[in-house]
Amino acid sequence: MWYEKFGPMGDIVLSSRVRLARNIEEIPFGTKMTDNDRSLVIDKCKTALPHLKFIDLQKMESIEKLALSECHLISPEIANSTHICGLLTNDSCNLCVMLNEEDHIRIQAMCEGFDLESCLKAANDIDDKLEETVNIAFDSRFGYLTCCPTNTGTGMRASVMLHLPALSESGDMEQLIRSLSKLGFTVRGIYGEGSQALGNIYQISNQVTLGISEEETIQKLKQVINEVIEKERSVSRMTFENNKLYLEDKIMRAKGLITNARIMSSSEAMNLLSYVRWGINLGIINDINLETLSEALYQSLPANIAKKYNSATPTERDLKRSEIFRRVLVTK
Amino acid sequence: MWYEKFGPMGDIVLSSRVRLARNIEEIPFGTKMTDNDRSLVIDKCKTALPHLKFIDLQKMESIEKLALSECHLISPEIANSTHICGLLTNDSCNLCVMLNEEDHIRIQAMCEGFDLESCLKAANDIDDKLEETVNIAFDSRFGYLTCCPTNTGTGMRASVMLHLPALSESGDMEQLIRSLSKLGFTVRGIYGEGSQALGNIYQISNQVTLGISEEETIQKLKQVINEVIEKERSVSRMTFENNKLYLEDKIMRAKGLITNARIMSSSEAMNLLSYVRWGINLGIINDINLETLSEALYQSLPANIAKKYNSATPTERDLKRSEIFRRVLVTK
Numbered sequence: 001m002w003y004e005k006f007g008p009m010g011d012i013v014l015s016s017r018v019r020l021a022r023n024i025e026e027i028p029f030g031t032k033m034t035d036n037d038r039s040l041v042i043d044k045c046k047t048a049l050p051h052l053k054f055i056d057l058q059k060m061e062s063i064e065k066l067a068l069s070e071c072h073l074i075s076p077e078i079a080n081s082t083h084i085c086g087l088l089t090n091d092s093c094n095l096c097v098m099l100n101e102e103d104h105i106r107i108q109a110m111c112e113g114f115d116l117e118s119c120l121k122a123a124n125d126i127d128d129k130l131e132e133t134v135n136i137a138f139d140s141r142f143g144y145l146t147c148c149p150t151n152t153g154t155g156m157r158a159s160v161m162l163h164l165p166a167l168s169e170s171g172d173m174e175q176l177i178r179s180l181s182k183l184g185f186t187v188r189g190i191y192g193e194g195s196q197a198l199g200n201i202y203q204i205s206n207q208v209t210l211g212i213s214e215e216e217t218i219q220k221l222k223q224v225i226n227e228v229i230e231k232e233r234s235v236s237r238m239t240f241e242n243n244k245l246y247l248e249d250k251i252m253r254a255k256g257l258i259t260n261a262r263i264m265s266s267s268e269a270m271n272l273l274s275y276v277r278w279g280i281n282l283g284i285i286n287d288i289n290l291e292t293l294s295e296a297l298y299q300s301l302p303a304n305i306a307k308k309y310n311s312a313t314p315t316e317r318d319l320k321r322s323e324i325f326r327r328v329l330v331t332k
Numbered sequence: 333m334w335y336e337k338f339g340p341m342g343d344i345v346l347s348s349r350v351r352l353a354r355n356i357e358e359i360p361f362g363t364k365m366t367d368n369d370r371s372l373v374i375d376k377c378k379t380a381l382p383h384l385k386f387i388d389l390q391k392m393e394s395i396e397k398l399a400l401s402e403c404h405l406i407s408p409e410i411a412n413s414t415h416i417c418g419l420l421t422n423d424s425c426n427l428c429v430m431l432n433e434e435d436h437i438r439i440q441a442m443c444e445g446f447d448l449e450s451c452l453k454a455a456n457d458i459d460d461k462l463e464e465t466v467n468i469a470f471d472s473r474f475g476y477l478t479c480c481p482t483n484t485g486t487g488m489r490a491s492v493m494l495h496l497p498a499l500s501e502s503g504d505m506e507q508l509i510r511s512l513s514k515l516g517f518t519v520r521g522i523y524g525e526g527s528q529a530l531g532n533i534y535q536i537s538n539q540v541t542l543g544i545s546e547e548e549t550i551q552k553l554k555q556v557i558n559e560v561i562e563k564e565r566s567v568s569r570m571t572f573e574n575n576k577l578y579l580e581d582k583i584m585r586a587k588g589l590i591t592n593a594r595i596m597s598s599s600e601a602m603n604l605l606s607y608v609r610w611g612i613n614l615g616i617i618n619d620i621n622l623e624t625l626s627e628a629l630y631q632s633l634p635a636n637i638a639k640k641y642n643s644a645t646p647t648e649r650d651l652k653r654s655e656i657f658r659r660v661l662v663t664k
Contacts, residue, residue: 245594249594256588256593260584260587261581261588262581262585
């Protein structure tokens with residue numbers, strides 16, 4: 001899948017994403033919607049975007065939906081929704097229109113690595129196509145109208161997923177999160193809660209959607225992300241230079257454990273994969289590449305395992321997880 | 333070296349040893365000895381045992397003596413002695429006569445695996461040879477006279493070094509130690525103190541030297557050791573059957589760590605080597621054999637590393653130790 005691939009700044013940036021929130025003028029918003037309204041949203045969008053494949057999420061197994069949301073293809077909200085809802089997606093799954101999520105329409109364009117412009121272009125193309133046949137709720141003063149006022153304006157949330165092991169290990173992350181928050185950006189751990197994100201994977205996105213254009217938002221976010229990348233690289237270099245032996249030891253122990261264990265929890269795996277990824281970037285590990293590692297990461301997520309292997313119990317999943325690592329990560 | 337080889341019952345028994353304490357009639361014992369007395373002991377024994385090589389321990393580097401005692405070739409007491417003392421040994425170092433240890437003469441015969449009879453025969457041969465020219469202190473009622481009364485009689489201590497991971501892990505070890513003690517046998521951890529021996533390696537030996545013959549002592553010890561071996565094997569089988577996955581996980585994690593780490597303390601190493609050894613015996617690990625493992629164990633002991641690599645600081649030793657494991661244990 002695209003999200004396992006190595007993109008621009010792929011040493012640190014896993015993926016980029018632009019999401020546009022849209023609603024249809026003549027249909028009630030959010031909790032006011034009836035099932036008829038929801039069906040209408042789906043019909044209109046299917047007609048407007050015939051080149052995309054429609055997936056009826058109500059007919060999809062719950063575990064399959066969770067697996068999609070673990071890979072960030074759909075939101076956890078729509079994965080858990082009991083309403084009429086659906087998905088329009090392209091073959092490579094890097095373009096995904098969620099129907100009847102919080103808003104009627106949420107266009108998501110994603111790519112591997114750091115390339116927000118391509119995402120914005122792909123999302124805008126879908127938006128333009130939609131507007132040819134669908135009346136999108138738009139106010140000349142406020143911009144796009146959305147269910148929640150925090151999205152009103154551009155309706156855009158641009159975000160970048162980064163792996164920041166050096167900043168996490170050095171303890172710089174909390175300070176960074178506070179600074180970025182003051183500048184109007186949100187930082188959150190992608191997996192797990194709290195300031196120490198599971199696997200040291202963070203998502204940085206814009207908070208503001210009002211009084212600023214899409215392009216300007218993306219320029220500002222790009223600038224901030226570039227600074228974070230530079231900071232991560234420099235702290236990583238410094239950590240390596242000052243504590244070469246100890247860092248090498250941690251990284252090689254992580255590799256030893258992940259390629260040999262027979263049972264492994266998801267949180268332990270995320271932690272070890274983070275060290276292995278760091279080790280690849282530092283040139284300490286040479287027989288695993290970043291794409292193989294991403295493949296291992298996504299394949300080993302709980303719902304993805306449960307879906308693929310029909311593994312019901314956590315122990316069975318922990319067993320399958322370590323099997324995956326030995327198959328994917330061990331060089332023959 | 334002989335102690336790295338695989339002998340009878342080598343899955344569990346690392347080595348066997350018989351030690352005979354002897355003293356020379358006309359020379360004062362223990363603390364009553366002068367330097368002249370000590371030199372006399374050495375002269376008499378050198379003359380009596382001309383086929384053995386003499387090593388002057390006072391001229392040997394302290395780190396070299398510690399390395400010999402780590403491999404159990406000489407006692408820690410004589411390694412740390414500041415008196416005139418020495419060693420008579422054969423080329424393969426499985427026969428070793430310590431001069432001016434606690435007693436004038438301590439004959440040690442050792443072998444890989446479980447074979448106390450061979451050890452007794454080798455020690456007796458040296459004893460016979462000695463008695464041809466040296467007056468050994470012997471009392472018709474008490475037997476051989478020794479510095480400490482706990483050795484008087486046969487002057488013999490027979491001991492077997494065993495690796496008992498299953499009994500240690502199951503918690504049966506403490507009970508076993510108490511029972512054996514009541515039967516007149518001593519159990520102690522070979523490396524480290526306390527009931528949980530470092531590396532789960534234990535030495536079982538006879539306590540009693542008075543009122544019992546050498547042969548009878550050895551028969552009794554053999555019987556007890558055979559029971560311990562049987563118990564270890566059966567608990568190991570049971571643990572494996574009942575907790576296959578968890579045991580496999582622990583063993584493979586140990587292998588992953590020991591073959592990948594870059595810094596490793598001696599106590600962590602002993603613990604991991606114990607699991608790897610257990611894994612070889614259970615057939616879980618197939619690409620390392622027991623002799624290779626013993627080689628790794630002895631090479632990685634602190635004084636042996638310090639001697640070989642001139643590594644002074646603990647950190648340097650911990651670094652060399654992990655280098656040794658990667659070189660010796662990783663199959664090319």
